[in-house]
Structures are given as C-alpha cells and as structure tokens.
Amino acid sequence: QIALKESGPTLVKPTQTLTLTCTFSGFSLSTSGVGVGWIRQPPGKALEWLALIYWDDDKRYSPSLKSRLTITQDTSKNQVVLTMTNMDPVDTATYYCANSGFGHWGQGTLVTVSS
Amino acid sequence: DIVMTQTPLSSPVTLGQPASISCRSSQSLVHSDGNTYLSWLLQRPGQPPRLLIYKISNRFPGVPDRFSGSGAGTEFTLKISRVEAEDVGVYYCMQATHLGGTFGQGTKVEIK
Numbered sequence: 001q002i003a004l005k006e007s008g009p010t011l012v013k014p015t016q017t018l019t020l021t022c023t024f025s026g027f028s029l030s031t032s033g034v035g036v037g038w039i040r041q042p043p044g045k046a047l048e049w050l051a052l053i054y055w056d057d058d059k060r061y062s063p064s065l066k067s068r069l070t071i072t073q074d075t076s077k078n079q080v081v082l083t084m085t086n087m088d089p090v091d092t093a094t095y096y097c098a099n100s101g102f103g104h105w106g107q108g109t110l111v112t113v114s115s
Numbered sequence: 116d117i118v119m120t121q122t123p124l125s126s127p128v129t130l131g132q133p134a135s136i137s138c139r140s141s142q143s144l145v146h147s148d149g150n151t152y153l154s155w156l157l158q159r160p161g162q163p164p165r166l167l168i169y170k171i172s173n174r175f176p177g178v179p180d181r182f183s184g185s186g187a188g189t190e191f192t193l194k195i196s197r198v199e200a201e202d203v204g205v206y207y208c209m210q211a212t213h214l215g216g217t218f219g220q221g222t223k224v225e226i227k
Contacts, residue, residue, distance in 0.1 A: 037215065037216065039216075039218075046207070046218060046219070046220050046221045047156075047158075047164065047207055047209075047218040047221070048218065049209075049215055049216035049217060049218060051215065052215040052216070060214055060215035061215070062214075062215070063116055063214070064116070096163055096164075100211075101166070101169065102154060102156065102164075102166050102169075102209065102211070102216075103166045103169070103175055105163040105164060105165075106163065107163055108163055
C-alpha cells in the first residue's frame with residue numbers, strides 16, 4: 001500500500017529557507033520509472049507543480065521557481081526533500097508530495113510565511 | 116511554459132445529469148514516447164487531489180465508470196455521465212508531458 005507524508009515547519013519568516021520532507025512507503029525510488037514530486041496550493045487557489053525527482057536522480061523544476069528550489073532524495077530513508085529559498089508571504093500554501101504518476105498524494109502540510 | 120486552460124471555471128449541475136469539462140493546452144501533449152500524459156484530478160473540499168483519469172482516457176483504479184476522458188493533441192474533455200453528490204469539488208486537468216507538470220486553473224462543480 002502506497003503512502004506519502006509531508007513534514008516540515010508550519011511557520012517560516014520572510015527571507016528564510018523552507019525545508020520539507022516527504023516520507024513514503026509502498027514503493028522504492030530505486031525502481032526504474034519511479035519518481036516523487038512536490039505540488040503546492042495557496043489558500044483558495046489552484047494547484048501549482050513545483051518539482052520532481054526520478055529514480056535515476058533526474059530532477060525537474062518549475063521554470064518560474066527553478067532558482068529557488070532544490071529537490072533531493074535519500075533512498076535509504078525513503079525520503080525526498082524539497083528546499084525553497086528566500087520565502088515570501090506569497091509562498092504561503094499547502095505543500096503536497098505525490099508519486100510521479102500522481103495517483104498517490106500525501107495529506108499536505110500548510111506552510112505560513114509571516115514575520 | 117505550457118499553459119492549461121479549463122472551461123468552464125464553474126459548473127452548476129443537476130444530480131443525475133451529465134457534466135463535461137474541457138481542457139486546452141498551449142502545445143501538443145504528445146510525448147516523444149508516443150504517449151499523451153494528460154490527467155484529470157478531483158479535489159474535494161479539505162482533501163488532497165485524487166487522480167481520476169491518466170493518459171487521456173484511462174481510469175485510475177477505484178474510479179467509477181461514470182467518469183470518462185477523451186481528446187488528443189491539445190484538446191481534452193472529462194465527462195461525468197450522471198453526476199452524484201460525491202462528485203462535487205474542483206476538477207483539474209494536468210499535463211506531465213513537458214518538463215514535469217502543469218495544472219489547469221480548476222473547474223468547480225457544484226450541485227444546483
């Protein structure tokens with residue numbers, strides 16, 4: 001049974017760096033074709049795709065946020081980590097991780113950016 | 116960047132009646148491997164999105180057969196044959212052909 005869960009701070013200050021962790025089970029990032037992605041959703045707004053990492057460490061980023069994002073994997077821990085630098089109040093959102101087919105999602109974690 | 120445009124943005128529907136949502140992409144979604152990575156997801160209030168349809172017309176396991184997808188190239192459609200109360204929420208189309216992914220703006224389906 002596939003499951004994903006996001007963890008990280010609920011509140012960050014402007015200009016700080018956000019680090020989120022996606023811990024998953026039921027699949028392995030060592031398996032060919034497998035990937036894990038991050039998506040966010042500001043309150044009351046649409047989904048926004050952020051980044052994706054594949055089993056072979058191929059990484060994809062949203063063009064508009066590429067300079068601020070880094071996605072990494074720890075295969076031994078079944079974790080994918082997303083860092084976003086220079087946080088701003090407009091980055092306040094629920095952040096989700098999902099498998100690369102988007103058939104399985106975590107419950108999401110709300111991150112508020114405020115001083 | 117690929118832009119995904121959904122119409123309508125809001126759709127009041129009657130229980131038991133059909134509903135349809137369109138999605139247009141700014142570029143062809145045909146991948147070099149021959150597949151078209153166009154999906155449809157439903158997000159109910161307070162919940163994460165749920166995958167309904169992948170690669171244009173394939174229902175994800177557990178998705179009722181009243182949901183169907185069609186289209187090709189840049190034009191795609193999600194149809195609900197008979198709307199049920201549990202179908203209320205926001206529907207998103209999403210492309211995963213280019214770069215990593217892009218979502219549409221969402222279509223809110225509510226009961227009249």
